[in-house]
Amino acid sequence: MTIRGEDLLLSGAWILAVGALIDAIGQTRQSLTHSDLGKDLIIEGNGIEAFGNSLQAIGRTKLLKSERELAQIYTIFGAWLEAAGNSTNAVGISIELNGAEEEGTKIDALGSGVQGLGAAFEALGASMDEDSSYRALAITGNSLISLGSFLAAIGNIYDLNEKSVIGEQFLLVSSWIVVIGAFILIHAITLEVEHIEQEKHEENPKHGNGNSYPYSYNNYSYT
Incomplete structure (x- = not known):
């Protein structure tokens, strides 16, 4: 069974948000206790975020269109950079837990920088895209993550x-x-996927019924 790019894109956004939330909860525990308590959640959260970023990159690659190629390439590249950054964060925290705190913190700092750069590329890609209902939200969400x-x-x-x-x-x-940026991004990507579904319906009226889209906030259908 072939998984659609839209499914990967939206699933990746939700997984990213869940990972960011787990990371933030772990960071809150660590900051409030001034100890290693919570670092296990930070590692888990960053790993989940990396998986979500990867799904988004693959989904956008499947949806790549020649007329929007440059903007989409920036976004795909940014998503892979974010995945690399989050993976690096997880490695850095793991090294810290194993006793090499200074080395682990340096790696963690590098990972955060790479993640920030990746999100900045995604925001740039969104800014180059066509003016739409989701463009501003995508720019805002990715900018906050960056x-x-x-x-x-x-x-x-x-x-x-x-x-x-x-x-x-x-x-x-x-x-x-x-976390705030990630949840804004869910809203942006949901609107984007609805837009993609609408474009598909206009190109092929047999695609869907034209009245509801499987990702709509207001009208859910099982297709």
Whole structure:
């Protein structure tokens, strides 16, 4: 069975948001206790986020169109960068838990920077896309993820310079900024998928009934 690009795109967005939420909960526990408590959740959350980013990249590749190729390439590249960044975060935290705190923090900072760069590419890709109901939301969601990721990198840099209190504050705030961005992105991608379904119906009237789309907030159907 072939999985549609739209399904991968929307599934990836939800998985990304779930991973970001788990990460933020783990970061909150770590910041409030000033201990390693919560790092296991951070590792798990980053791994889930990386999986979500990968699904989005694959989904967008399947939906690649020549008339929007440059914008989509930026978005696909950004999604893969985010996946790499989140994976690097998970590796860095694991190294920290194994006792090599300084080395792990450096890797974690690198991962956050790569993730921030990836989200920035996705925001750029969205800004180059056609004006639509989801364009502004996609730019906002990805920009917040980018901002949160760069703030996390700054927080890790503070930790490396033995300013752990302000570093933990940066890490805490940044994790929840990413969560907000991820949930905004769900809304953006849901609207985008509805738009794709509508375009398919216009090209082929036999595709769907023209009145409801499987991803609509207001009208669900099983297709």
